[in-house]
Amino acid sequence: MSGVDEGDETDRTEDPTHAGTDADAGANTDPDPQTRRKPVVVVVEPETPGNVGTIARAMKNFGLSDLKLVDPPELKEDGEAYGFAGHAREDVLPNADEVTFDEIVANYHTVGTTAITGEDDQSHERFPFKTPVELRESLKTVDAPTAIVFGREGRGLNNEELSQLDEVCSIPADDDYPVLNLGQAATVLLYELRDLTVDETQLPDTAVTRAPEPDVERFHEFFGDFLEATGQREHHRDKNALLVRRLLGRAHPTEREIHSLLGTFRKANVKLEHADHLAAKYDEPVYPRE
The missing domain is CATH 1.10.8 (Helicase, Ruva Protein; domain 3)
Structure with missing residues (x-):
């Protein structure tokens, strides 16, 4: 996905990545979201509590609740994370699990996120990659616990970590500045996966019945x-x-x-x-x- 930087940018020569949620996608026939397994969201070594709160809020917006953190900073109830989490401070954030990267790899179908991709099949860690829309369609056929893995703000996921994950996702963005803030990247990706995670939205039914x-x-x-x-x-x-x-x-x-x-x-x-x-x-x- 378009890169992750803390709220700043990630050097394009470095290894910016986003990673994601354990998206339990669903059966081959794209079952109802109520019966489909929903992804978990994993954030690897986040540096800024505010970004963790922003991701928790995006999860709440798009029907996800299972947040897992690898080596997170301290998340104080009166600090940035809870301040940025909105209503996710009531459930998503306080119920977040601290895990290891190896535990995620061992127990989930994993999707790593990155801003910088390989341009051809010579970069095996970052190629092939899917856009969020392509990932949504792909996950419809995955009947397994799924994790969307986001990386660090400044560096994303490194090549060694990406090589251990099952799929790679990247958000298309302007070539001059493809790196998104970590919270922004998570919000964009989870929005595109909403068909797999949201039962109903606040928007009215837009089906149009033609006049007789x-x-x-x-x-x-x-x-x-x-x-x-x-x-x-x-x-x-x-x-x-x-x-x-x-x-x-x-x-x-x-x-x-x-x-x-x-x-x-x-x-x-x-x-x-x-x-x-x-x-x-x-x-x-x-x-x-x-």
Whole structure:
């Protein structure tokens, strides 16, 4: 993933890495998040308590709770970590386990994270690598305890550590500055994995139910009457009617949208008809025609 630096940057010649969570991804058919194993998140030798708190908060945001720390700094309840953790201070952070790197390797399907990757297959530690989206799709087929492993702020995971992990993930970023802050990198990756970890979000259902076809056809009739009442030549009316039909075909209007349009054009047609009636009654010119 785009590199990890404490809150600063990581020298691109060094070994910046991110690592991740033990993502228990799920079965081959992408089961419901409630039944799929969720990844654990591992942070190797974090230097700044605030970054640990930020990662805990990102975990809470995206449905994860199991945080494991390798040789962490002291996390005081009145310190940075708890200050940055938000509501994760209530569960994710106080329940974090201190583990060794070897324990993670021995017990999980592991995904290491790094900003700097090998450009070809000559760099076996860092190649091949997956983007977060590719990792999400890959983990859908993994039915095993999974750990996403993030590295140190200044150096990330080194090549020896990456060589012991099963997969490598990197966040695509601008080549001039691909290294992300550790907390930022974790947030980006966990966001992209949310389909594997979040049961429901605060966002409403965005599924759109297309209006019934009879209502849509009634709109086209009203629109045709409108075009005729405005005095357009027949070939222009036919062309414009077709364009509007194509437009609605792509738009998939809802029932409410179609009913609003029906009401608008019904009123417009009534007024145009009334204008024609008055023009005929008082021998006035009708609405200018082409």
